Amino acid sequence: EAGVTQFPSHSVIEKGQTVTLRCDPISGHDNLYWYRRVMGKEIKFLLHFVKESKQDESGMPNNRFLAERTGGTYSTLKVQPAELEDSGVYFCASSQSVRGNYGYTFGSGTRLTVV
Amino acid sequence: LAKTTQPISMDSYEGQEVNITCSHNNIATNDYITWYQQFPSQGPRFIIQGYKTKVTNEVASLFIPADRKSSTLSLPRVSLSDTAVYYCLVGESGGSYIPTFGRGTSLIVHP
Numbered sequence: 001e002a003g004v005t006q007f008p009s010h011s012v013i014e015k016g017q018t019v020t021l022r023c024d025p026i027s028g029h030d031n032l033y034w035y036r037r038v039m040g041k042e043i044k045f046l047l048h049f050v051k052e053s054k055q056d057e058s059g060m061p062n063n064r065f066l067a068e069r070t071g072g073t074y075s076t077l078k079v080q081p082a083e084l085e086d087s088g089v090y091f092c093a094s095s096q097s098v099r100g101n102y103g104y105t106f107g108s109g110t111r112l113t114v115v
Numbered sequence: 116l117a118k119t120t121q122p123i124s125m126d127s128y129e130g131q132e133v134n135i136t137c138s139h140n141n142i143a144t145n146d147y148i149t150w151y152q153q154f155p156s157q158g159p160r161f162i163i164q165g166y167k168t169k170v171t172n173e174v175a176s177l178f179i180p181a182d183r184k185s186s187t188l189s190l191p192r193v194s195l196s197d198t199a200v201y202y203c204l205v206g207e208s209g210g211s212y213i214p215t216f217g218r219g220t221s222l223i224v225h226p
Contacts, residue, residue, distance in 0.1 A: 004158070033213070033214070044216075056213060091158045091159070093158070093214070104161065104214055105161065106151075106158030106160065107158050108156070108157050109158050
């Protein structure tokens with residue numbers, strides 16, 4: 001079974017530019033999560049999709065961040081315009097919807113550097 | 116969400132058994148206990164999950180006392196490649212549960 005795939009693995013952009021991160025969850029996983037870790041800080045939840053619907057986006061920092069999951073498959077996270085404080089590692093995870101499943105599968109993350 | 120408390124860091128040597136204890140005093144009836152491992156430049160990786168008593172898999176064991184207010188991740192005979200950050204998460208598994216990460220325990224295994 002293929003795991004959760006994220007790309008790009010690294011991205012360096014200038015302040016004010018736009019960046020789009022992509023996450024391909026495990027096939028059949030209805031739940032998709034985005035997380036972010038800023039250097040030196042804990043991994044923080046951003047938002048949660050159930051299929052194509054946003055179930056919880058309470059962790060999104062501000063309206064410069066836009067997440068989509070059209071068709072309930074892959075998801076994108078766009079940052080526009082990027083600011084210096086957006087730098088960090090963005091993780092995506094997916095899980096099945098059945099309660100009691102064994103954990104969540106995370107991707108390797110996208111390291112975003114805004115200069 | 117149940118708050119978890121775990122050591123910030125631990126050191127060990129190759130071949131030793133490592134036990135990392137996590138406190139979760141306000142764990143709810145429906146909550147599971149899940150441990151993740153994270154290497155640098157990688158996402159967290161599921162290690163083991165349990166609800167009560169003891170769970171063992173090919174990687175680790177998880178000990179959960181009857182009151183479930185704590186849990187202990189046991190790594191037998193660690194190697195250098197076990198150097199990583201270990202996270203203890205408590206919550207419902209699956210459904211709309213949002214995994215919430217604390218600071219984790221940074222384990223360093225020395226030769």
